[in-house]
Structures are given as C-alpha cells and as structure tokens.
Amino acid sequence: MMATPSKFVLYNYWRSSCSWRVRAVLELKKIPYEYRAINLVKGEQYGKEFQQINPISQVPTLQFQTSDGRTEILYESMAIIDYLEQTFPTPSIYPNDxxxxxxxxxxxxxxxxxxxxxxxxxxxxxxxxxxxxxxxxxxxxxxxxxxxxxxxxxxxxxxxxxxxxxxxxxxxxxxxxxxxxxxxxxxxxxxxxxxxxxxxxxxxxxxxxxxxxxxxxxxxx
The missing domain is CATH 1.20.1050.10 (Glutathione S-transferase Yfyf (Class Pi); Chain A, domain 2)
Structure with a gap:
C-alpha cells in the first residue's frame, strides 16, 4: 500500500519556469503546500543548507512527509509532476487515450x-x-x-x-x-x-x- 504524503514544501523561485509548472499542477489538484523561496539570482541554490536538501542545486524541489514516517525529497519538475499525478489522479493532466x-x-x-x-x-x-x-x-x-x-x-x-x-x-x-x-x-x-x-x-x-x-x-x- 502506498504511503500517504502530507506537509508539502516547495522550494522554488518566482521566475523559474520549471517552478511555475509545478505550482500550477499543485493548484489544479488543490494540494496545499508551503512556499519556500530560493533566490537563483543571488545564488541561494548553491548554499550549504539548500545543497543538503538538493545536491544538484536546482528548483523546484518538493519535500514532504509520508504516513509511514519518512521525509521524501523529489527533484526535477517533470518527475515531481508525475508523482503528483500518480498520487492525486483527479483531475488528471492527461487524456485517457x-x-x-x-x-x-x-x-x-x-x-x-x-x-x-x-x-x-x-x-x-x-x-x-x-x-x-x-x-x-x-x-x-x-x-x-x-x-x-x-x-x-x-x-x-x-x-x-x-x-x-x-x-x-x-x-x-x-x-x-x-x-x-x-x-x-x-x-x-x-x-x-x-x-x-x-x-x-x-x-x-x-x-x-x-x-x-x-x-x-x-x-x-
């Protein structure tokens, strides 16, 4: 049985197109999340604290808790979106065919x-x-x-x-x-x-x- 996720935190940057994609899917699926800004222009993605969360130093990064007690972190917008679609399938972002x-x-x-x-x-x-x-x-x-x-x-x-x-x-x-x-x-x-x-x-x-x-x-x- 798949562990239920909760307490979503999205590390992102306001002008990042990759972040925009993920934010829009979160909005479509009505998934509440905490917004945490990483300023790419100031180089905050290369800071020690963020690199411990995401070693590839990129946004968006999605962190969440699972019902079996794990903290999970996902990188790359398309991987994050795929996970959200699999976990919250309605409304779907794909045609049925x-x-x-x-x-x-x-x-x-x-x-x-x-x-x-x-x-x-x-x-x-x-x-x-x-x-x-x-x-x-x-x-x-x-x-x-x-x-x-x-x-x-x-x-x-x-x-x-x-x-x-x-x-x-x-x-x-x-x-x-x-x-x-x-x-x-x-x-x-x-x-x-x-x-x-x-x-x-x-x-x-x-x-x-x-x-x-x-x-x-x-x-x-």
Whole structure:
C-alpha cells in the first residue's frame, strides 16, 4: 500500500519556469503546500543548507512527509509532476487515450527538453563568459526560442483546440505558458506565432495557471 504524503514544501523561485509548472499542477489538484523561496539570482541554490536538501542545486524541489514516517525529497519538475499525478489522479493532466497521452508528453518534452534549457541562467552565464557580451547571450537565447517556436507552431496546428492539446487542460498547457513567458522576457515577437499567442492568452485566464504566475508569488522582486 502506498504511503500517504502530507506537509508539502516547495522550494522554488518566482521566475523559474520549471517552478511555475509545478505550482500550477499543485493548484489544479488543490494540494496545499508551503512556499519556500530560493533566490537563483543571488545564488541561494548553491548554499550549504539548500545543497543538503538538493545536491544538484536546482528548483523546484518538493519535500514532504509520508504516513509511514519518512521525509521524501523529489527533484526535477517533470518527475515531481508525475508523482503528483500518480498520487492525486483527479483531475488528471492527461487524456485517457494512450496515444493522445503520448502526444501530450511529446509536446511537453519538446518544450522542457528542447526549448527551456536554452535560456537557463547557467547556460546564459556561460555564453556571456565565452562571448564577453551579455547582449550576445540574450540574442543567442532569443534566436533559438524563435527557431524552436516555429517548429512548435507547426506541430500544434494539427493538435490544438481551445487548449494546447485538444479542448482540455493537460500537461502540455502547464509547460507552454511558462515558456511563452520566457519568450516575451527575451522580446520574442509573439505575433510571429499566432497559435502560440492565442493559446497563451487563453490559458493565462485558467485559475490554476493564473494563481501560479510569477507575479503572484511572495518572493516576486
């Protein structure tokens, strides 16, 4: 029998797109949690205290207690989301049909593996170090987001309805919205991507995604 979890603590950063995904799923599933801010810009993720919690020094990190007395810690947004889906299956973030479920996962992976890492803080700092220019680092990220969005726009034309996949909220939505926010931050012209723009504007009105928005977090700077 699976141990029942409780006392969720989410270590995250208000502007982290990975954290936004997890916050939105927690909101959708009405799972109460304690918000603990880790300031990535100040390097708090590398502090001794946090590294004892998460040795890979990344957010989001989910800590919780189990009914058999264990303290568990999970890393990586997609692993955390998968655990939450398995443990709190209603409402589900996947379609019932296994083929449709696989397509939702493909959309999500296209974003979280193929786009989002390009503009990670550590990646951008390395590019700035190599080029000697922060502007070059920003331009590099902007250009790659544009190229990947061109592919994603084409990919979604045959899959999207009111939502990123079909007409219901899925994992794909929780991945798309934070990535569009990153694109806007890097001054990508979203008018080039009318489908992504429409989906994003609609999804931002969704309660779970709206509550999890960076601007609504206590550590917003």
């Amino acid at each position: 296994p083929i449709e479920r696989a397509k939702v996962i493909a959309i999500a992976e296209t974003i979280v593996s193929g786009i989002q890492p390009i503009q990670n803080l550590v990646v951008m700092k390395k590019i700035e170090e190599i080029t000697g220019s922060k502007d070059q680092s920003v331009e590099w990220s902007r250009e790659w987001i544009r190229k990947k969005f061109q592919m994603l726009e084409t990919m979604l034309k045959s899959m999207s309805g009111t939502h990123t996949f079909g007409d219901h909220l899925t994992l794909a939505d929780f991945c798309l919205v934070p990535q569009v926010a990153n694109a806007i931050k890097f001054k990508v012209d979203m008018n080039e991507f009318p489908l992504l723009k429409r989906l994003n504007e609609f999804l931002l009105t969704t309660e779970s995604i709206a509550k999890a928005r960076p601007d609504n977090q206590p550590d917003k700077m």
